[in-house]
Amino acid sequence: MFLFQLTCTDHKSKIPEKGVSYQLNERRKKTIDSIRYNIQLDIPGKKNESIKGIETISFNLNALDSALVLDFNSDSTHIISVQSEGEEIEFEVANQHIVIGPGGLKKGHNTLTIGFIAGNLSLNRSDEYLYTLFVTDRASTCFPLFDQPNLKATYSLTLSIPDGWEAVSNGSLKSKTSRSGKCVFQFAETKPISSYLFAFAAGKFFKTEKTVKGRPMTMYYRETDAAKVNRNKDEIFNLHAKSLSWLENYTSIPYPFEKFDFVLIPSFQYGGMEHPGSIFYNESALFLDENASVNEKMARASVIAHESAHMWFGDLVTMDWFNDVWLKEVFANFMAAKIVHPSFPEINHELRFLLAHYPSAYEVDRTAGTNPILQDLGNLKNAGTLYGAIIYMKAPIVMRQLERKIGGKLMRESLGEYLKNYAYSNARWDDLIGIIDKKTPLDIADWSNVWVKTPGMPEYTLSNEPKTKYSQKQDSVSNRTWQQTVGYKDVKLGQKRLYFPNPDGIAYGYFQMDSASTSYFFRNYNKAGDSVLSKPVFRGAMLVNVWEGFLRGDGPDAEEFLKDVLLTLPKEKDPLLTDYLLGRLQSLWWSFLSDEKRNKYQSEVEKVTWNLLNETTDKGIKKSYFRAFKRVALSDDAYQKMESLWNKTLVVKDLTLSEEDKISLAYDLAIRGKGDVKAILQTQLDSTKNPDRKARMQFVIPSLSQDEAERDAFFESLKKPENREKEAWVLDGLSNLHHPLRSGSAIKYLRPSLDLLQEIQLTGDIFFPTRWTNTTFSGHSSAEATHIAAKFLHEHPGYPYFLRNKVLQAIDMPQRAARLKR
Ligand SMILES: [Zn+2]
Numbered sequence: 170m171f172l173f174q175l176t177c178t179d180h181k182s183k184i185p186e187k188g189v190s191y192q193l194n195e196r197r198k199k200t201i202d203s204i205r206y207n208i209q210l211d212i213p214g215k216k217n218e219s220i221k222g223i224e225t226i227s228f229n230l231n232a233l234d235s236a237l238v239l240d241f242n243s244d245s246t247h248i249i250s251v252q253s254e255g256e257e258i259e260f261e262v263a264n265q266h267i268v269i270g271p272g273g274l275k276k277g278h279n280t281l282t283i284g285f286i287a288g289n290l291s292l293n294r295s296d297e298y299l300y301t302l303f304v305t306d307r308a309s310t311c312f313p314l315f316d317q318p319n320l321k322a323t324y325s326l327t328l329s330i331p332d333g334w335e336a337v338s339n340g341s342l343k344s345k346t347s348r349s350g351k352c353v354f355q356f357a358e359t360k361p362i363s364s365y366l367f368a369f370a371a372g373k374f375f376k377t378e379k380t381v382k383g384r385p386m387t388m389y390y391r392e393t394d395a396a397k398v399n400r401n402k403d404e405i406f407n408l409h410a411k412s413l414s415w416l417e418n419y420t421s422i423p424y425p426f427e428k429f430d431f432v433l434i435p436s437f438q439y440g441g442m443e444h445p446g447s448i449f450y451n452e453s454a455l456f457l458d459e460n461a462s463v464n465e466k467m468a469r470a471s472v473i474a475h476e477s478a479h480m481w482f483g484d485l486v487t488m489d490w491f492n493d494v495w496l497k498e499v500f501a502n503f504m505a506a507k508i509v510h511p512s513f514p515e516i517n518h519e520l521r522f523l524l525a526h527y528p529s530a531y532e533v534d535r536t537a538g539t540n541p542i543l544q545d546l547g548n549l550k551n552a553g554t555l556y557g558a559i560i561y562m563k564a565p566i567v568m569r570q571l572e573r574k575i576g577g578k579l580m581r582e583s584l585g586e587y588l589k590n591y592a593y594s595n596a597r598w599d600d601l602i603g604i605i606d607k608k609t610p611l612d613i614a615d616w617s618n619v620w621v622k623t624p625g626m627p628e629y630t631l632s633n634e635p636k637t638k639y640s641q642k643q644d645s646v647s648n649r650t651w652q653q654t655v656g657y658k659d660v661k662l663g664q665k666r667l668y669f670p671n672p673d674g675i676a677y678g679y680f681q682m683d684s685a686s687t688s689y690f691f692r693n694y695n696k697a698g699d700s701v702l703s704k705p706v707f708r709g710a711m712l713v714n715v716w717e718g719f720l721r722g723d724g725p726d727a728e729e730f731l732k733d734v735l736l737t738l739p740k741e742k743d744p745l746l747t748d749y750l751l752g753r754l755q756s757l758w759w760s761f762l763s764d765e766k767r768n769k770y771q772s773e774v775e776k777v778t779w780n781l782l783n784e785t786t787d788k789g790i791k792k793s794y795f796r797a798f799k800r801v802a803l804s805d806d807a808y809q810k811m812e813s814l815w816n817k818t819l820v821v822k823d824l825t826l827s828e829e830d831k832i833s834l835a836y837d838l839a840i841r842g843k844g845d846v847k848a849i850l851q852t853q854l855d856s857t858k859n860p861d862r863k864a865r866m867q868f869v870i871p872s873l874s875q876d877e878a879e880r881d882a883f884f885e886s887l888k889k890p891e892n893r894e895k896e897a898w899v900l901d902g903l904s905n906l907h908h909p910l911r912s913g914s915a916i917k918y919l920r921p922s923l924d925l926l927q928e929i930q931l932t933g934d935i936f937f938p939t940r941w942t943n944t945t946f947s948g949h950s951s952a953e954a955t956h957i958a959a960k961f962l963h964e965h966p967g968y969p970y971f972l973r974n975k976v977l978q979a980i981d982m983p984q985r986a987a988r989l990k991r
Pocket of ligand 1: 497
């Protein structure tokens with residue numbers, strides 16, 4: 170018998186790196202199949218007592234040439250024993266893995282039994298309940314397994330829990346018995362699912378059952394306000410039933426898992442998580458208040474439709490590797506829009522889609538640090554680095570274009586085939602493209618290579634060619650042709666013809682407009698009775714065109730643009746477009762105008778925003794004007810108004826200021842430094858009732874100090890990881906330090922902030938590195954600031970690709986501002 174013994178040098182090479190590398194993923198996929206987990210966990214009533222577990226993993230091994238690697242990302246002493254077919258075997262625990270030599274295994278069917286203590290990291294334990302959240306590779310923080318999405322397995326779970334607790338998991342409840350004062354819940358074996366989708370929750374939950382159109386569903390929840398529950402519960406069940414039937418009809422595949430329940434959890438990390446048979450939701454997203462707005466109702470219907478769509482897109486067919494995680498998210502949103510939009514005819518969905526996706530996608534895609542939709546991922550532990558505006562904002566645009574290109578019918582057929590071919594298994598984006606490519610004469614593979622696999626956005630200019638009118642500029646990167654049609658509207662003006670590219674806002678890219686068309690657009694903004702100019706989508710699309718042109722030095726200059734925006738605002742009554750215009754106003758104001766020019770326009774900017782704040786009747790738009798006013802205000806008169814609003818000596822009709830608004834008003838007053846800053850902040854702190862907000866204020870206040878030494882000390886404190894734990898608080902502080910009015914004194918924080926970035930990636934949440942760099946550079950518009958970043962990157966040639974991109978993205982706007990400032 171071969172004994173598992175390794176020399177020291179061998180040893181290192183045989184232990185895989187931390188996390189799940191792509192190589193480990195590939196090797197295991199080739200050699201392991203037919204995996205079944207049987208997991209028993211003994212959950213104590215107290216959250217600090219450890220959870221003991223026994224697990225049996227059976228699987229088929231078709232090669233014995235290397236050690237078997239299981240993932241267990243917890244304390245190595247938590248592995249108590251490992252047995253193969255009932256015999257103790259040797260194993261090693263290192264680099265978040267359990268490594269078992271081939272001597273303890275055999276070719277063919279194997280059964281391992283492992284005694285362990287479950288790691289708590291992803292168990293979200295509180296006093297009365299706990300729940301798992303295992304996405305992306307977090308199941309291995311709890312128990313040993315092959316933690317990669319393409320090794321689908323069945324799970325049989327048994328939970329021993331305190332009496333009086335409820336428990337729910339992916340499988341239905343098979344039996345519930347009593348054993349030594351505890352309650353034992355045994356769940357049925359699941360269908361094959363990916364490890365990140367395995368889930369359970371246990372604790373003091375209420376539950377209510379309902380059968381809608383023959384489909385029984387159970388809702389677990391914590392909310393104690395019975396009236397609130399009763400007001401919402403029928404609608405929640407109905408929305409689920411409606412989504413599921415719609416999806417069954419669209420895919421021609423019956424709901425693919427054995428039962429359907431959902432669990433509403435207070436302060437759940439996301440809106441929802443699509444565990445098959447047991448969706449977890451953030452409770453507040455589903456239990457709405459009595460006077461919930463249309464937007465809140467649509468958001469609820471959307472999250473329910475989104476998670477329901479995942480049962481097919483993501484759960485039945487799962488990405489092979491997490492680099493395709495974008496795909497399941499895009500499909501879920503895509504289906505949710507189809508399911509939900511018809512029920513909300515009062516909302517302009519086209520305009521919403523345009524303003525929610527295109528500007529944010531361009532903000533990244535026009536920079537030197539952009540990335541393709543489909544990215545490389547070397548190790549699952551870095552999956553967080555894939556997320557960003559390109560996945561969330563550009564991918565939905567691209568998917569919508571694909572459907573328009575091939576037609577809704579072919580799209581549906583292709584998705585149906587994709588789901589059938591890869592049911593209970595895994596597929597890549599290219600597998601879907603292969604299916605579509607066979608059904609159409611169009612070159613979809615080529616389309617995908619450009620749109621999905623390469624970064625950046627195309628640029629179009631007006632050409633003399635009568636048929637296309639807008640033609641793609643020569644690509645600076647390669648000879649890519651971006652397959653898409655670019656429409657236009659034209660208007661005859663005397664002898665001249667004016668052109669307005671991309672009037673429906675569907676095409677993606679930069680569409681150049683000439684100055685005559687731009688000025689006609691602004692002069693006739695929202696002209697009543699004009700079938701083109703009065704369309705909200707047209708206005709949105711043109712505003713985006715002009716902004717993109719401006720940033721490329723290819724449109725009005727900053728001063729002209731500001732004047733155009735000021736003339737346009739009173740003509741705009743749509744809340745989404747008003748917000749977009751106010752956003753542009755603030756960028757122009759702080760980043761693209763010199764101090765001199767700000768002086769020149771100060772009173773006019775304040776007058777326009779103040780008057781509109783007072784005149785507008787729409788409460789939402791009023792709030793937008795209030796926020797814009799306090800941000801652009803600089804004169805003594807405006808300061809007085811802000812202060813009087815804050816201390817309630819001045820009241821604007823129908824403008825209700827929440828505690829959050831008051832706090833941010835106090836911050837804006839403090840940064841102006843015209844009054845007694847300390848007294849203002851102290852008064853605000855004393856009158857703030859909510860304890861979370863109070864604590865947040867206490868943390869943030871030093872960043873607002875007029876004393877530069879105190880601000881320096883605040884920045885110094887951020888170098889300690891324990892002072893960065895509340896990331897939202899840190900970002901508040903950073904945006905104060907780097908406020909444009911203080912950017913001169915904040916230049917010295919830039920280099921140390923970049924020096925910290927790698928550490929921040931290790932210690933922070935997945936979105937934190939991006940937010941940290943963006944906020945750091947947000948208030949800067951000088952060449953000096955961007956040189957610091959350029960020098961930093963130059964001095965670190967081997968800097969991680971992903972972080973380098975984040976830096977390049979963050980300095981794009983300051984670079985353009987430094988170039989275009991007037
Ligand atoms: Zn999702």
